[in-house]
Amino acid sequence: MARFAHSPPEIQRPASNLFILLSMGGALFLNGLPWGGIWLLLRPDFVAMVILYWCMHKPLRVGIGVAWMVGILADVADASLFGQHALAYTLLAFGGVVLHHRLQMFNLRQQTFQVFGIFALTYAVYALVHWQVNGYVIWPFFLGCLTSTLLWAPLSAMLQSLRQLRVDHAARRQ
Amino acid sequence: MDSTQSFQFFNRGPSPVARLVFFAVLSLLLLFVDARYRYLESTRNALSVLVSPIQKLATLPSTLWQQASGFFVTQRSLTEENLTLRQQHERDAVQLAQWHAVQQENRHLHSLMALQQRGGFNARFAEIVYAEHDVFKRRVLIDKGADAGVEVGQVVMDDIGIVGQITRVYPWLAEVTLITEKDHAVPVQVLRNGLRTIVFGAGDTSQLSLRYMPVSSDIQSGDELVTSGIDGLYPPGIPVARVEKIERDPAYPFARVTCLPLAGVDRQRHLMILSGLPKLPERPAQEPAAPIDGKPTQDAAKKAEAH
Numbered sequence: 196m197a198r199f200a201h202s203p204p205e206i207q208r209p210a211s212n213l214f215i216l217l218s219m220g221g222a223l224f225l226n227g228l229p230w231g232g233i234w235l236l237l238r239p240d241f242v243a244m245v246i247l248y249w250c251m252h253k254p255l256r257v258g259i260g261v262a263w264m265v266g267i268l269a270d271v272a273d274a275s276l277f278g279q280h281a282l283a284y285t286l287l288a289f290g291g292v293v294l295h296h297r298l299q300m301f302n303l304r305q306q307t308f309q310v311f312g313i314f315a316l317t318y319a320v321y322a323l324v325h326w327q328v329n330g331y332v333i334w335p336f337f338l339g340c341l342t343s344t345l346l347w348a349p350l351s352a353m354l355q356s357l358r359q360l361r362v363d364h365a366a367r368r369q
Numbered sequence: 370m371d372s373t374q375s376f377q378f379f380n381r382g383p384s385p386v387a388r389l390v391f392f393a394v395l396s397l398l399l400l401f402v403d404a405r406y407r408y409l410e411s412t413r414n415a416l417s418v419l420v421s422p423i424q425k426l427a428t429l430p431s432t433l434w435q436q437a438s439g440f441f442v443t444q445r446s447l448t449e450e451n452l453t454l455r456q457q458h459e460r461d462a463v464q465l466a467q468w469h470a471v472q473q474e475n476r477h478l479h480s481l482m483a484l485q486q487r488g489g490f491n492a493r494f495a496e497i498v499y500a501e502h503d504v505f506k507r508r509v510l511i512d513k514g515a516d517a518g519v520e521v522g523q524v525v526m527d528d529i530g531i532v533g534q535i536t537r538v539y540p541w542l543a544e545v546t547l548i549t550e551k552d553h554a555v556p557v558q559v560l561r562n563g564l565r566t567i568v569f570g571a572g573d574t575s576q577l578s579l580r581y582m583p584v585s586s587d588i589q590s591g592d593e594l595v596t597s598g599i600d601g602l603y604p605p606g607i608p609v610a611r612v613e614k615i616e617r618d619p620a621y622p623f624a625r626v627t628c629l630p631l632a633g634v635d636r637q638r639h640l641m642i643l644s645g646l647p648k649l650p651e652r653p654a655q656e657p658a659a660p661i662d663g664k665p666t667q668d669a670a671k672k673a674e675a676h
Contacts, residue, residue, distance in 0.1 A: 220423055227427030259388040263396065271416045272424060277409050278399030285396060289389040328404050 208358045210253055218245050218354065219265055227272055236335045239343035242269050242280075243287055243317055244350050247310065250291025251298050262288030279324050287317040303348040311344040474639075480528035481641050491645040493517065495525075497638050498542065507533075507547035507570065511640060514541040522602060524643045530608035530632035531555060531596060532640055543642075547634050548609065549575050557594040557609050562587055565597055568610055568628060575635055577610050579626035584617045588626060604646055608632070 222241035230238045246265060249257035266281030273280065290313040291298075298306055318340040326332045383391070403409050481494065495511035513519050515538050523535045525545045534553070537544035548555055551572025558565050564587060568577045582588060592612040598605025610628035617624045 223420065223423045224427050227424045229428055229431045259385065259392050263392040266396070267399075268416060268420050271413055272420045276400055277403035277413065278396035281399065282393060282396035285389060285392040289385055292385045324400060328400075 208252075208355070208362055210249075210256070210358055212256075214358070214361075215249060215253070215257060218249070221245075223265075223268065223272055226269070236338050237342050238339055239346045240314075240317070240339055241350075243284065243314065244343055244347060245354075246284055247287055247291045247313060247347075248351055248354055250288045251295045254292045254295045257288075258292055259285055259288045276324065276328060279321060282324065283317045283321045286320055287313060290316065303351060306351070307344060307347055310347045311340070314340045314343050477528060477637070477639055481639065483528075492641045492643050493519075495519075495543070495640050495642055497640065507550040507553075507572070507575075507634075508536070509533075509545050509547065510539075510542050511545055511642075512542065513642060514539045514543050516540055518644065519543045519642055520644070524603055524607075524646075525640050526607060526643065527632045527637045527640055530610075530630070531603065532632045532634050532637070534602075535642065545640070548630060548632075549577060549634055555603060555609055556597045556599045558597040559588060559612075560593040560595050561589075564588065565599065566594075568594055575630065576613075577628040577630055579612075579628065580623065582624045582626050583622065584619065584624050586624065588612060588615060588624075590615055593631070594628060601646070604643065 219242070222245040225241040226238070242265060246257065246262045250262065262284040263281045266279075266284035267277065269275075269280035269284070270277050294309065294313075298309055301309065315337075318337055322332050322336060382388075399409070478494075481492075493513060495513040497509045498512045499510040500508075511525070519535055519538050521535055521538055525532045525535060531548055533545045533547040533550070535543050536546040546553055547570070548568070549570045549572070551570055553570040555568050556565070557568050566579050566582060568579055571578055579588070590612050593608060594610045594612065596603040596605055596607045596609055608631045610630050612626060613629050614627040615624055616626075
């Protein structure tokens with residue numbers, strides 16, 4: 196956390212489209228790993244985390260529309276109903292975009308509590324749709340919401356430092 | 370300058386709430402259509418082109434691991450199995466080679482035996498020890514000679530048919546002139562119709578030929594020729610040759626008939642010497658000019674005398 200106290204403000208940390216795209220692809224990759232059994236229940240939703248990260252830090256670049264499209268891709272990847280992930284990620288992105296000012300003011304530990312609410316909403320929407328269509332809810336499914344929240348700080352820090360690396364690199368060149 | 374969003378006078382499109390409502394409704398619509406009507410499979414397939422590389426990449430590590438472990442386990446067991454099998458094979462191959470040779474020899478001896486019993490004449494086995502080095506002489510030396518009772522003029526055959534005739538006897542060896550020797554004559558009959566004729570050796574090839582066959586004579590390619598037994602030298606009914614090619618040229622009085630010997634004249638190692646054939650009575654001396662069939666007898670007799 197000390198690092199972020201001295202870190203430059205968000206405005207000085209650019210993010211190329213390629214980097215955003217790669218992070219989305221990487222999240223889809225992590226979600227697509229052959230999880231099984233208890234690990235599948237504990238699997239954090241990496242795509243949701245990355246979308247939330249970008250909605251929080253670059254809300255004009257990655258907004259509700261991008262989240263919706265990524266959601267559609269996630270639906271295809273998961274072979275779930277069309278719009279299931281899309282709807283969940285739309286709500287997630289809305290939460291991120293609306294709350295991004297507030298979230299950026301917190302440090303990572305405080306962010307974690309805020310983010311939990313957003314993730315819980317996302318998971319609830321997904322479970323609700325599943326319940327409406329299939330008629331039952333798998334409650335352990337919400338464990339993923341917890342692990343996503345716990346991984347929020349490491350993932351966020353990692354993406355921040357990756358972007359910081361590029362800034363430092365560019366600075367050294369000049 | 371992404372994050373200067375507090376300046377509301379820049380046009381930034383619809384508000385987040387509007388977008389939320391739009392995309393949420395769109396999602397719900399898709400959900401409804403997909404859950405209810407399943408219209409969107411083609412769209413799903415098209416989009417899967419984008420996603421499938423990532424999915425493949427994600428399953429790649431585990432797939433590779435499974436394949437690699439399978440590969441190494443299989444490789445090790447295969448190597449061991451291969452080694453065992455190779456040793457086994459080497460042990461068996463020696464025995465198999467011997468077995469093949471013994472089986473071949475056995476089969477050959479069997480057929481010689483059977484022929485001896487069927488023929489009703491005395492036969493003794495002999496083995497070829499030398500072959501003539503001269504290209505123009507079709508002769509071999511066998512390991513039975515005067516000590517074994519071999520005489521000049523006796524017939525030599527293998528399990529199929531006539532091979533030749535004893536032309537010279539040494540104490541422990543005998544010389545066999547093969548039927549392919551030039552001008553060596555064997556009186557034969559066509560098995561199909563009983564037509565009598567004489568087959569001559571061609572000398573420089575392993576072929577035989579029929580001479581003095583009129584163009585109009587009833588002979589076909591594929592006809593089998595057996596000994597006629599007419600001159601008393603060869604026992605009747607032993608296969609000699611098969612007609613291979615017939616050239617009927619009206620310019621000549623005789624047809625050119627080429628035959629191939631049936632017996633393994635150039636192949637076998639084990640031969641059979643026939644002896645104790647019934648003697649024919651002497652030919653009357655005052656007989657006029659000998660017919661065609663008489664010729665070989667004279668030839669053979671001359672040959673025997675010459676040797």
